[in-house]
Amino acid sequence: MDVINHDILIVGGGGAGLRAAIEISKSNPSLKTAVVSKVYPMRSHTVAAEGGSAAVLKEDDNHDLHAYDTVKGSDFLADQDAVEVFVRDATREVVQIERWGCPWNREEDGRIATRWFGGMSRKRTLHAADKTGFHLLHALFQTSLKYDTLMRYDEWFVAALLVDEGKLGGVLALDTRRGVFSILAAKAVILCTGGVGRMYAFTSNAGIKTGDGAALAYRAGAPIKDMEFIQFHPSGLLRTGILITEASRGEGGYLYNKDGKRFMENYAPSKMELAPRDIVSRSIIEEVLAGRGFEGPYGSYVQLDLRHLGEAKIMEKLPMVRELCLDFAGMDPVHEPIPIRPTMHYTMGGVHTDKDGKTPIAGLYAAGEGGCVSIHGANRLGSNSLTELLVFGARAGRSAAEYVPISKPCSSERLQSLAKREMDIIQKRYMQPGNGKEKAGAILADLRKTMDEKVGIYRTDDGLKDAVQIIQRLKERFTGIRITQQSKVFNTELTGAMELDNMLEIAHVIAMNARIRKESRGGHARKDFPKRDDEQFLHHSLVFKTPEGPKRETFPVTITKWKPEERKY
């Protein structure tokens, strides 16, 4: 098999991946660096983020406040030393991206403007209209074009990490255009592949969010952390689950139930609509269960009313919200309230890393939504994620670049034999003529339904037990998967099947973790254990892949300044 040598590979070309790439190219242009992405970088899901990016910029704000908001938002599961580093780097990073062209909204005096956001005690969320992720991603991508030495493998799918006894040697990747597998050797690999949204039926996430990085790391022997913590964003557009940004509430939007009441008064009387996402999502579900939700052909929902903001404000601050409602819900939020319900949105968990993106495997790093430092703990505050991409993308890039000169490359023979082992599995599973009978689409549909129903906002022991069993059966069905065509050129059935494999692997861990964690914390809510239990569960869930199945360990939470307290808004 062809071997192409590199110093650093970055898997995933979204916000974190591009930020890491720029950091390396800027400071170490002599390093042979490449971004490997299964889509062109402009298509990465960062592009869909809307609300904003939080950082301490204003005089009335300070880093301790941002850190405390984040730690409290995380239901005290975040590692506080990492959070402190995060909020400090954040100030620098958001100015850096402005220097690289990001069109942040401005105050009258030309300085960067900020808005209110859920769970934040100060107005610290920078924003570019309500297309912040779009503007960030394009600013990063266009800036990355500056560096002639930065290579890209556009539409190459990473099928496996090649790890030789705890040390990374490279990746096995498929050039989807030609249908050819190659070994991309590297001294360091940074996984920036995002979360797992597509395993849920109702999600804000794009089709490409299939948890590839977590699965790659997991199979290679790296642990994945806190997978049970899934964030459901309160305002997903009815029918599609498309995101309606939290900024719509940040700019003053109200949530109403069937009786025309702003029901958040009963659940978070102080913060109201701007309570953290897990609390608002649960509140909506409670209203619906109590019969106070609206019913329609697409299910139950509540209303997000922006009418009182006026057309001018909506067009200035929330133009994308209006576009989305017109294009995908056939209604105009200037004149009608928006029908919304909670949608699967973000994966707090991911590949276990330290503050510098380092995993326990030498040479393997992770950053962005696909990594778990952890700064979000059990629940992420809105607008901390875009900042996370910049902060930890840069940090992972830096630490990978520092590691390269002291790393020892893997021998070519060893890489070939590791790659051959992976190819044998791929060939056996996907490339036998007349293989299996199972349709990938059917297995995926069953997985998505199961996750929605049994590993959703509210979980129970029975539901989770069923979920684990169903997922195990789906994994068995998957071994008999049928790829209808063996064409090499752009075989999306093949890549789709590999993505499904990744999702099944991770879904199993999520369901298992959720069952073991007998408490409610942040985004993980148990009907049978409704209280937070710091005594038994103030720890991270670390899961390793073993021949016997997933093995769970605990990992301590680092507490520096803020002792866990009751989380009320």
Added chain:
Amino acid sequence: MAHSMNSISGKTEATKTYRRDIPNTWWLKKGSYFLFILREISSVFVALYAIFLLIQLCALSGGQERYESTAAVFKSGWMIILHVVIWVFVMYNMVTWFRISGRIFGAKPLSPVLVTISNYIIWLIVSIGIIFLLLKG
């Protein structure tokens, strides 16, 4: 043509991609393309009109006899028909040009409509001025 140095995908031997030929009748396939070609052709008529104007000017400077024989040609039936056709195309050229200049120069704080209407107003003033001169003389 600029070549990207970054993209590996842009450099590897691609499998056989399919290139679709563009037929010579491409401009008949879509309304907007047809109108575009019409607009481009209108410039021929604008040029033709300019040439006619030059011929008449030359004739004017060539003395009474020369002028009258030229004028006779221009008063003939087929010349008048031709001039009507020219006028339609020149009008089309003008209308499309006014619309486009609105789009080009109508950035904030102006607006496309403002710029286009200003053009029409100027045209109106100049046209009235010329008609006035002609009628007076």
Added chain:
Amino acid sequence: MGEEITLNITRYNPDKDGKYTTQRYSIPYKNDWSILDALNYVKAELDGSLTYRWSCRMAVCGSCGMMVNGTPRLTCSTYLNEFYPKEITIEPLANFPVIRDLVVDINDFMAKLKSAKPWIIRKNKRDEDDTSKEYLQTTGQMDKYYQQTLCINCTLCYAACPVYGLHPDFLGPAVIALGHRYNKDSRDEGKADRREVLASEHGVWKCTVVGDCTEVCPKHVDPSAAIQRTKVDSAINWFFSFLTGRK
């Protein structure tokens, strides 16, 4: 209820027979389905080999551009009910080489994008990475370039542009619009650096103002206006450099 709609979809597989053909599919008609929903149905239920790009399904990633009844559209936000009960023809984006079925090769666009230097250029390089404070920019200054920042790189404009179809060396609407975006950004000082490419014979001067790029742009970037304004800038600059003898 049994209502159905027919899709005529382009098929091309260089690995199989290399024939460029059309295949008819009859699918159930759902009033709220987009073309993308229909394609996903075909792939999941009828023909797993159907190949196309998609991702966000909310018209912001730019992946799903295809020709729908001869017009370049984003299939995630184009609905069956716009055409029902008539048949719908779905073809790969025009003016690009076809890799497979509905997937086209956009690497030409990617290369041209880089050539236009779409990034902030400062005379003092140190400005670019100075994080002590932001550049000041008012909303009025931002208005001058903001519209062109909205480009999602979907390349529908290239599919609509007959000049690009006939002269593939043309830089194209989106690339010029993005070059213009940076030229008009008050924080940028790189107009001269972009001039060679933008004002070349393959750049703005190849545009004959057909205007279809602006018509099909799903994000109202108005690339045509950006191109014509760049022509004006370029002409003025040439005139002054001619006068002063400076470049």
